[in-house]
Structures are given as structure tokens and as C-alpha cells.
Amino acid sequence: MNQLKEKILEQLSEEELEEKVKEKTEKFSGMLNKEAALFLIAREQGIEIEEKDTVLSELKKGQTVNVKGEIISVYPEREFESKGKKGKVKNILIKDNTGTAYLVLWNEDTEKILEKDSGKKIELTEFFVEEFNGKKQLNKRFNGKFNLKENQKTKEIKKINEIIDGERNLTIKAMILREFPLKEFESKGRKGMLKRIELIDENKSIMLVLWNEKAREKLSEKIIKISNVNARKGLNELELHSTDNTEIKELEEGKLKEYCINFFGKKELNKVIEGNRFIAEGKINSLNKTKLLFNVCPECGKSIQEENNTFFCKTCGQILKPEKRLVVSFELEDETALINTMVYGKKAEKILEKTTKEIEEKTNEIILEEIITELNEAIKGKEISFLAKAKNNSFNGETELVLEKLL
Numbered sequence: 058m059n060q061l062k063e064k065i066l067e068q069l070s071e072e073e074l075e076e077k078v079k080e081k082t083e084k085f086s087g088m089l090n091k092e093a094a095l096f097l098i099a100r101e102q103g104i105e106i107e108e109k110d111t112v113l114s115e116l117k118k119g120q121t122v123n124v125k126g127e128i129i130s131v132y133p134e135r136e137f138e139s140k141g142k143k144g145k146v147k148n149i150l151i152k153d154n155t156g157t158a159y160l161v162l163w164n165e166d167t168e169k170i171l172e173k174d175s176g177k178k179i180e181l182t183e184f185f186v187e188e189f190n191g192k193k194q195l196n197k198r199f200n201g202k203f204n205l206k207e208n209q210k211t212k213e214i215k216k217i218n219e220i221i222d223g224e225r226n227l228t229i230k231a232m233i234l235r236e237f238p239l240k241e242f243e244s245k246g247r248k249g250m251l252k253r254i255e256l257i258d259e260n261k262s263i264m265l266v267l268w269n270e271k272a273r274e275k276l277s278e279k280i281i282k283i284s285n286v287n288a289r290k291g292l293n294e295l296e297l298h299s300t301d302n303t304e305i306k307e308l309e310e311g312k313l314k315e316y317c318i319n320f321f322g323k324k325e326l327n328k329v330i331e332g333n334r335f336i337a338e339g340k341i342n343s344l345n346k347t348k349l350l351f352n353v354c355p356e357c358g359k360s361i362q363e364e365n366n367t368f369f370c371k372t373c374g375q376i377l378k379p380e381k382r383l384v385v386s387f388e389l390e391d392e393t394a395l396i397n398t399m400v401y402g403k404k405a406e407k408i409l410e411k412t413t414k415e416i417e418e419k420t421n422e423i424i425l426e427e428i429i430t431e432l433n434e435a436i437k438g439k440e441i442s443f444l445a446k447a448k449n450n451s452f453n454g455e456t457e458l459v460l461e462k463l464l
């Protein structure tokens with residue numbers, strides 16, 4: 058038997074209680090379930106009801122609960138008509154440490170929480186739990202009350218792995234791993250621009266899409282604090298999208314290395330674990346004899362396929378003119394081990410201190426082996442430190458490093 062009922066039965070007989078439950082349900086024309094009715098009766102009897110907060114992961118259909126949470130997202134209100142009367146309804150996604158749920162507001166209440174309230178803390182008292190499409194909903198009925206709390210402290214900085222689909226006005230601190238080319242497009246007769254940027258913090262990365270004016274920002278190779286971005290699911294993964302209010306601040310320059318060492322940690326080469334990012338330090342032992350230039354898609358930078366002199370990119374389709382991309386493989390050495398390291402594109406140019414074009418021109422003059430020997434002489438013994446990601450080389454099964462950022 059439920060605790061509340063037990064308490065009421067200390068004051069009323071079974072019959073009296075049953076009568077009262079019937080009375081209540083009739084009064085609310087069937088809209089009230091038994092638990093909610095018990096709640097109202099207990100209140101009338103002056104029984105003290107323990108006002109404990111319920112966490113969102115433990116909401117159960119039919120309960121009346123008190124909840125403390127944070128507004129993630131406020132959806133536009135919808136109008137509806139029921140029995141000839143017009144009404145409004147608004148859904149609000151909230152979260153706490155354990156999960157998320159929708160808060161459903163009706164009619165004049167819909168005006169009390171607006172989109173700008175995203176990120177604010179909210180307290181709900183005596184909300185009724187329902188379920189819709191497998192998702193818990195909190196409905197304000199009868200004695201329900203809610204209370205918005207103004208944010209006292211400055212906006213919380215989120216870790217990338219804490220971001221939830223639908224979250225708005227987020228602030229994150231991250232490092233730019235890659236910047237993709239600015240793209241122009243036309244939609245509904247209007248021209249637009251977008252730029253994708255891959256951001257990373259600790260061990261997780263996320264794509265940030267900057268729209269229109271924001272896409273023009275010059276950002277490469279920086280640590281940024283970015284505020285007022287929205288999270289939503291892209292084709293495969295969660296993405297961040299800029300809004301009109303998005304602000305991007307560069308953190309102090311010249312601190313990149315320090316920041317990275319704090320953030321990712323340094324590792325000796327014999328302690329490398331596949332899948333991890335860390336700061337590697339060592340010297341270049343020798344350049345491997347591999348093809349240096351590859352055809353890639355000029356749009357997305359991915360490798361392409363060639364058939365009868367026609368080039369195809371899996372993502373972008375047919376390509377008129379492929380781009381050459383530098384791919385360099387070398388052995389890195391520290392006191393503990395020797396490990397193969399791959400480096401691509403601009404970063405490979407930095408390692409070799411040659412541009413892709415210079416290498417391309419050389420390939421017309423001398424054979425690859427000679428180029429490698431020449432380059433090897435120039436870079437052998439060079440000390441480098443960089444942000445590395447350890448991965449498994451699927452051809453030989455060995456662990457290798459990918460140089461993600463030179464420090």
C-alpha cells in the first residue's frame with residue numbers, strides 16, 4: 058500500500074476515503090488519477106506531505122512530483138482547438154544530473170517561459186507525470202507551480218561529452234582541430250554561407266557549423282571560448298550551430314602548448330594507448346619511403362577514387378580537378394620507444410618545411426626515392442612536440458600516431 062494512503066487511513070476509514078476519491082475524480086471529470094486524488098485528499102486532511110524532489114530518471118507515470126532542473130530548450134508554442142475552444146501548448150525540455158523530461162505548459166502559462174530562459178534553473182512543485190512516445194512529460198495541473206531562477210553565476214562551460222541534443226545557448230572551451238573551406242549556398246532564393254570547424258576538448262570532438270557572417274571569422278589553430286551555440290543532431294552525430302548571438306573569443310595566444318599539456322597530458326611513446334589523444338614529444342628518426350602525394354577531394358579533403366581518368370568522392374560525387382595532398386610518414390623516437398607517425402596536409406608541409414606545390418614540382422624532376430632521401434637529410438633529428446592521436450594501422454596491425462597539431 059502506498060505511504061500516502063496509509064497516512065490518510067490513520068484519519069479516515071476505507072469507505073470514507075473511497076467516497077472522497079470518487080468525489081474528486083468526478084469533480085475533475087475523470088482528468089484526475091487515483092494518486093493525484095489521494096494527494097488532494099491528504100492535503101485537505103491537513104496531512105503533511107513530504108516535499109521531496111524527484112530526479113528525472115525516476116519519474117513514473119501517474120506520480121505527482123517536485124522537480125528541480127535546468128531548461129535545455131524551449132520549443133515554439135502551438136495552438137490547438139478542442140471542443141470548440143482554442144488553446145495553446147508549449148513543450149520545454151529540462152534536465153537534471155540524471156536525465157531529461159519535457160515540461161508541458163498550457164494556455165497563459167506558455168508565455169511565462171520563453172526561449173531566452175534556456176539555461177535557467179527551474180523548480181516545479183506538484184507536477185503530474187505523464188508519458189508520451191516513451192518520453193516522460195511533466196504537466197502542470199491543479200496545484201502545480203513553477204519557479205524560474207535567474208542565473209547567478211556566469212554561464213557554465215560545458216565539456217563536449219556532456220552536450221545533449223537540443224541544448225541551446227551553450228558555452229564551451231575547445232581547441233580548433235580543423236577548419237573546412239567556406240561554402241556558399243542558395244536556399245529559398247537567398248544566398249548563405251557556412252563553415253565547418255572541428256573542435257576538440259579532452260578526448261571528444263564535435264563539429265561546429267558557423268552560419269553566414271559568423272562563417273567569415275578567421276580562426277585557425279586557436280583555442281576558443283564559444284558561447285551561445287545550439288546543439289542538434291546532424292546526419293550522424295551531434296553538431297553545434299552558431300546563432301545570431303554566438304560569440305567567439307580567442308584565448309591568449311602563445312599558451313597553446315601549455316594548455317594542451319594540461320588538457321591532454323604528456324605520454325612517453327612506450328605508454329601509448331590506441332584511441333587516446335595526448336602530447337607526444339620526440340625527434341624524427343627517419344622518413345619512411347612512401348608515396349608523398351595523394352589525390353583528394355577539393356571540397357571535403359577526403360581521398361577519392363579514380364576510374365578512366367574520372368574522379369569521384371564518396372561524399373561530393375564527381376570531381377573535375379582533384380587536389381594534391383601531402384601525406385608523410387616518419388619514425389618518431391624518444392628515450393622509451395620508436396613509433397610510426399602520420400602527418401597530413403598543412404601539418405606535413407610544416408614538418409618538411411616545403412609546400413605541397415614544391416614537392417609536386419620535385420616529382421617532375423627526380424624520382425621519389427631521391428626526394429625522400431633529400432627530405433630525410435633535412436628533417437632527421439628534428440625535435441618536435443605535437444598533439445597526437447594513437448590509432449591502429451589496419452594494414453600491419455601496429456599502433457601508430459597521427460599528428461593532429463604541431464605545438
Ligand SMILES: [Zn+2]
Nearest residue numbers: 354357370373
Ligand atoms: Zn568530397
